[in-house]
Amino acid sequence: MLSTQFPKFLNARYRVKDLIGRGGMASVYRATDERLGRDVAIKIFELRATDEPDIQRQQSEINVLASLNHHSLVTLFDVGVDRTEAKHPQIYLVMELVDGVDLRRRLDGPPMSTRHIAQIGYDLAEGLDYIHGRGVIHRDIKPANILLAEYSSDSRARARLTDFGIALFPDSARVTSQGMTTGTAAYLSPEQARGEDVGAASDIYALGLVLLECFTGEAAFPGEPIPSALARLHRDPTIPEELPPEWRHLLSTMLAREPEQRPPTAEVVLALHQAVIAETGRHRSAADHHLASDERERLQEITRLxxxxxxxxxxxxxxxxxxxxxxxxxxxxxxxxxxxxxxxxxxxxxxxxxxxxxxxxxxxxxxxxxxxxxxxxxxxxxxxxxxxxxxxxxxxxxxxxxxxxxxxxxxxxxxxxxxxxxxxxxxxxxxxxxxxxxxxxxxxxxxxxxxxxxxxx
Missing domain, CATH: 3.30.450.40 (GAF domain)
Incomplete structure (x- = not known):
């Protein structure tokens, strides 16, 4: 049900329909772009811009995000300001509507294979490498912000990173109105938990927590926000002994408490790419004979006709x-x-x-x-x-x-x-x-x- 505080038709272009989800800072709705005749997702921020300079600053930063274009990111199509209430204009984002579930919901289902985890990690690492190269830090990597996009005929769902609502540019700072660090407590890096400046290494730490959770099915630092945030300052997350040595090494370096001890994003991309190749090779070895048999029979059909x-x-x-x-x-x-x-x-x-x-x-x-x-x-x-x-x-x-x-x-x-x-x-x-x-x-x-x-x- 659409909240009555939002107009049902934004910018004489977007017809807002059903509520998809609601977070602490914004609500996301399914909508139709009536100019292009396609469905989109519209994120309307709960926090309202109070003056024109504030609106211009937000729009300037969002416009940079709108310029990002990568297959591991959910595409941002448009940004606008709703001025229905003249004294309380609101920023909204128009995004690609992705078919599929978020990783949070997927983690509630059956355990994932190591191969699938490697593929998800590689997709996300590529996306992070792209945004980090353009000076953008996501700052809120978590399962709920990772969509598993379903392509109708692809062999697997592709991981796409979404929700750049609190993305940080290195020369700016952003905190909540209560003065607390932004982000989701269970996936904060230690430097975020301490309220320090963050860089690309912070996203690498959060990605490490997400991949670890894919293996274990449980958050490494659960609980209430403050105890959860403080826990990582005193201990490292537990990495299961039964994981292959290469995975234990990769996760332990990504989850190092000090940012400078974590690998650069490009190295994480390479390591996860190698993991995909290794896991795909193991997966195929059991199926190669069956696939070869199918191909022979398929070619026999071509000969028959x-x-x-x-x-x-x-x-x-x-x-x-x-x-x-x-x-x-x-x-x-x-x-x-x-x-x-x-x-x-x-x-x-x-x-x-x-x-x-x-x-x-x-x-x-x-x-x-x-x-x-x-x-x-x-x-x-x-x-x-x-x-x-x-x-x-x-x-x-x-x-x-x-x-x-x-x-x-x-x-x-x-x-x-x-x-x-x-x-x-x-x-x-x-x-x-x-x-x-x-x-x-x-x-x-x-x-x-x-x-x-x-x-x-």
Whole structure:
């Protein structure tokens, strides 16, 4: 229920809807940006700016935050001031609305694997390295401020850091109206607890506490705010003996009481990247045989349908042309993923016949059980390093639906591409799925026709 103290329509643009969550400093609402036709999250601060210089200072700092753009951060779209009550203007932030749960809720569920913890840590460390390089310190790293973004067809949720409400710039200071250090007591660094100046090392300490909690399921310094804050000044958090040595070393250095003893953010990124590689290798070793078997059977399906390197076909060309028109995109493709290449059975708006398998998004899409959607390739961690995105081709939007045979194997995709980011609706995804099913049906019909022709002979 929307609080009556806030207008339901901000800046003649944002229609405020349901309350998502409420904290000590602000409330977050789901809203619709009626200019762009997309849902957003709006954070309205409870603390009110009292004069114009105060408003300008807040806006100046928030504008710097709005310039941040990284796949491990929740994007800040806009900042504004609500002047409905002339004497009490209020700052509000317009942010990306992320589908998924926060890490606090996830920690209430089943234990996480070491691999998943490594992936979360790596995502967050990359985001911190980015903001620290721009002089921003988050100051409130905690599970509730970490969103696990669900991409519809990705293999895992990606950690995204949010809530820069008390982010600190090194040349400023910020305390609460009671003169206490800002932040959440259970995740304060020792220097925050002492009320001292903080830097990047403070965020590293808080990240260490979050990762430790992912392993143990419990906060290292629970309890009431003041005892919790003081506890870290007298003891180090307990790191379980059963953790692998490399994790014990990393967490113990991140959780050193003195800031100068903690590793720089870039080193934490490297260490967690190595942890992801190591854990992924262990995870894959048990599954490699099964995956290899699946790939052999998938390739046998392609052979059964006898589709590779066949001549151009008007039926499939009409399907890609129809897809391009329905989605108002320049390119649509029926692709078949072979051992080392992606071959295009039909390609509307594109002259090439095939590309190597490694950089192709279609090769990722066939690993999914459903649609594989990249709405903004330059902000999506699954596509950032892809040469079709990063290099001259300039791909920004990709939506691919697997071509799934009656035996349950994905031959390739029906996909639509654009050079601009765009949103896709559930109805559009269903349409693309129906067209993909039509492609597979046509392939099966042609195979059956060939068999009947041979039998007649």
């Amino acid at each position: 006898d589709i590779l390197d066949t001549p151009s076909d008007g039926t499939f060309d009409r399907i890609t042309s129809l897809a391009a028109r329905l989605f108002s995109v320049p390119i649509a493709i029926v692709s078949i993923v072979d051992t080392d290449r992606i071959w295009f059975k039909s390609h509307h708006g594109l002259d090439i016949e095939e590309i190597p398998r490694d950089p192709g998004l279609c090769a990722s899409a066939i690993m999914s059980d459903g649609p594989w959607i990249v709405e903004n390739a330059r902000a999506d961690p699954r596509a950032l390093a892809n040469p079709l995105v990063a290099e001259q081709f300039g791909l920004q939007f990709y939506a691919g639906v697997p071509l799934t045979t009656r035996n349950g194997y994905n031959l390739g995709t029906l996909c639509v591409l654009d050079f601009e980011p765009r949103l896709i609706t559930e109805a559009e995804i269903r349409t693309l799925t129906d067209l993909a099913a039509l492609v597979v049906s046509e392939l099966e019909l042609r195979l059956e026709s060939r068999r009947l022709a041979l039998s007649d002979d």
